[in-house]
Amino acid sequence: MQKRLLPLLLSMTLAASAAHAADAPRSVVGTTEPMAEHAVYFVLTDRFVNGDASNDHREQGLPDHGTWGGPVPGGPPGKEDYVGYLGGDFRGLLDNAGYIRDMGFGAVWLTPIVEQPDEAFSGGTPAAWGKMFTDGGKSGYHGYWATNFYEIDEHLPSEGLDFRALTASLRARGLKTVLDVVANHGSPSFSAPSQRDTFGKLFNEAGELVADHQNLQPKRLKPGTNPMHAFFHPEPDIAQLSNFDETNPAVVDYLVGSSLKWLGQGADALRLDTIKHMPLSFWKTYTDRLRAEHPGLFLFGEAFDYDHELLGRFTQPENGAISVLDFPLQKAMGEAFGKRNAGYEAIVPTLFLKGGPYANPYELMTFYDNHDMPRLDADDAGFINANNFLFTARGIPVIYYGSETGFERGTAEHAGNRNYFGQARIDAATQNPIYKNLRRIAHLRAQTPALQRGVQLNLLFEGDRAAFYRIYEKDGVAQTALVLLNKGDAAAEFHLTELLQPGRWREALGGGTHTLAEGQAFHAEVPANGVQVYLFEQPLTAPSLLAALAAPQ
Numbered sequence: 001m002q003k004r005l006l007p008l009l010l011s012m013t014l015a016a017s018a019a020h021a022a023d024a025p026r027s028v029v030g031t032t033e034p035m036a037e038h039a040v041y042f043v044l045t046d047r048f049v050n051g052d053a054s055n056d057h058r059e060q061g062l063p064d065h066g067t068w069g070g071p072v073p074g075g076p077p078g079k080e081d082y083v084g085y086l087g088g089d090f091r092g093l094l095d096n097a098g099y100i101r102d103m104g105f106g107a108v109w110l111t112p113i114v115e116q117p118d119e120a121f122s123g124g125t126p127a128a129w130g131k132m133f134t135d136g137g138k139s140g141y142h143g144y145w146a147t148n149f150y151e152i153d154e155h156l157p158s159e160g161l162d163f164r165a166l167t168a169s170l171r172a173r174g175l176k177t178v179l180d181v182v183a184n185h186g187s188p189s190f191s192a193p194s195q196r197d198t199f200g201k202l203f204n205e206a207g208e209l210v211a212d213h214q215n216l217q218p219k220r221l222k223p224g225t226n227p228m229h230a231f232f233h234p235e236p237d238i239a240q241l242s243n244f245d246e247t248n249p250a251v252v253d254y255l256v257g258s259s260l261k262w263l264g265q266g267a268d269a270l271r272l273d274t275i276k277h278m279p280l281s282f283w284k285t286y287t288d289r290l291r292a293e294h295p296g297l298f299l300f301g302e303a304f305d306y307d308h309e310l311l312g313r314f315t316q317p318e319n320g321a322i323s324v325l326d327f328p329l330q331k332a333m334g335e336a337f338g339k340r341n342a343g344y345e346a347i348v349p350t351l352f353l354k355g356g357p358y359a360n361p362y363e364l365m366t367f368y369d370n371h372d373m374p375r376l377d378a379d380d381a382g383f384i385n386a387n388n389f390l391f392t393a394r395g396i397p398v399i400y401y402g403s404e405t406g407f408e409r410g411t412a413e414h415a416g417n418r419n420y421f422g423q424a425r426i427d428a429a430t431q432n433p434i435y436k437n438l439r440r441i442a443h444l445r446a447q448t449p450a451l452q453r454g455v456q457l458n459l460l461f462e463g464d465r466a467a468f469y470r471i472y473e474k475d476g477v478a479q480t481a482l483v484l485l486n487k488g489d490a491a492a493e494f495h496l497t498e499l500l501q502p503g504r505w506r507e508a509l510g511g512g513t514h515t516l517a518e519g520q521a522f523h524a525e526v527p528a529n530g531v532q533v534y535l536f537e538q539p540l541t542a543p544s545l546l547a548a549l550a551a552p553q
Contacts, residue, residue: 026473028454028455028471028473029472029474030453030456030470031360033298035107035298035363036363036453037446038396039105039106039107039396039442039446040106041100041103041107041109042109042370042399042400043109043110043111043401044088044111044142044371045093045113045156046087046111046143047086047088047419048088048092048093048096048401049089049423049426050087050089050092050420051089051093051094051095051158052091052158053087055154055155055156055157056068056085057155061118061119064122065122065197066119067084067118067140069082070082070084070137070138071083072129073126074128074129074130080416080419081411081415082419083414084120084138085139087420089155089156089158090158090163090166091158093108094166095423098173099429101173101174101175103438103442104441104442104443105175105442106174106176106446107177108175109271110178110180111143111144112144112180112181112273113143113152113153113156114143114148114151114152115147115153115203116143116153117147117197117198118197119196120139121135121136121199122136122137123193123199124138127414130413130414132372132413132414133239135188135239140187141155143180144182144273145186145187145188145241146202147187147202148204150203150204150205151205163266167266167267167268176268178269179267179269180270180271181270181273182273182274183255183274183282184237184244184274184275185237185238185241185243185277186211186242186244187242188200188239188241189240190215190240191217192215194215199213199215200212200214202254210250213229218232218233218236230248231244231245231250231251233245237277238274252282255286259286260289263290263293268298269297269298269300270298271300274303283319283320287320287321288320299320299322299323300322300324300325300365301322301323303324303325306331308328308358311327311357313357315357315359323363323364323365323396325364325367325370326366326367329347329350329366330366332346334369334376336487337378337382337383337386337389338376338377339377339378343461344462344463344465345462351393351458353394361394362394362453363395363396364395365398366395367398368403369403371400371413371417371418374417375400375407375409375410381487381529383406383409383434384438385485385529387399387438388437388530391442391444391451392445392470392483392485392531392533397442397445399438401421402421402425404429404434405425405429405434405435406434407419407421407425440509441531444533448479448533450470450471450472450479450481450535453472454470454472454479454480455470455471455549456468456469457469457471457545457549459499464492465484465494465526466485467482467483467485468482469483469499469545471540473540478539479537480536480540481535482505482522483532484524484526484532484533486528488529491526491527491528491530492525493525494522494523494524494525495521499544499545499548500516500521500522500542501516501545502517502518503536503538504516504536505522505534506534506535508534508535509531
């Protein structure tokens, strides 16, 4: 990813006078990043679909530290959550690639695929209902507790379906692969009654032990004198996880080499876990080395933080040009579409369409929930409205598995957030109103360049109504989308009188047309919990609209 600042993208013609804008070449683009074309479906692989029971390994870790199932203690009656594997695998994902693609997605994000401990963790705080960082009794079903970054965990592949075959098969079905990788930590590495299995150990591609925490508290490590401690910082970071020393060149080589291996097997993009726990200098080195072999590689990181200035630093070229998950927007979406039902004005301060901290806000990964936070707590209408906004506003949409049906809405980790979805729910999903509306708006985005890459110009964000343009003009393609959103329970009237483009506008979700005369207001009605998108498929000529695009905000 390269730095593509919006003022530079507009400079070719928006600096020219509006008087001769009609016959001057023009480029109006939010982003040229190829990944922006594809909405992303995020699966926690073990919890999606068990397509091959032969790789379940239900006997692993028995009798005392089994890795299968295991309900989280303390749940209310009728509620369940589990700390062990539940069987989701590559086969279950591939069997449902058509379901994901037909929903309108162009990419699948998988949780880490690498080798995990073969027992449940016996240290830490015992897992408790609704409590994060309570890892006692938990297994590495999620993939974030690597013991060998170069090997696939045995719960995922099937005969003839390793990672290389999976990425090729997904690509054949129209889906790119986004692989989740971790750089700042390995498995839980201390606080167990005694060291068992591979916790705290790290192996290389040849299967050789290269690091061992030896179940020691971090302050007892001696990286200067013990070669087995040299991969680790002697300070704790997250829970009981090992804390990699990024200043050790061997650590950098190990992490870079692992990522290059999986990129070589077909990963199209990488999601980087816990990026704020590693210094910016590391990310610059890491990304430079990956892009030296994979030019233009798209990466996005998870810095679970609502400080937009902090998030913005990762996106700058001097720090690795890493896009990020847009947590500030996620919080605002929860307020607008969740039970609080705040007005659309709550969203505006998080968009940063011009002059904000991000190298390019159009390349941010936008979402309303994930595996590390409570799922969106909304009724069906809230999910429908959230998706209508997510798939029309700036950024690259990410949907967490099951959200297409409101699965486990409102639940946190260890309280249902990561529960097993399963084939039966997938088969029934097509009848769900959230699914039907998501598929409709996702398909529209997938076939509309303006919604993927266009500059966003806001017209109205107030109460239950929002109106904005997405404008794309580049290389002979000219398309402007006028988006009207209504999250109210009754039909809403839109009467727009400023920044209007005369001419023929086509209803993208209806088939009708709207011809706007010079000086005429744009009037439309949007149904309850609805969206309408009008498309103008010629270069813009209205002087006021062109001037608004060029003006600083």
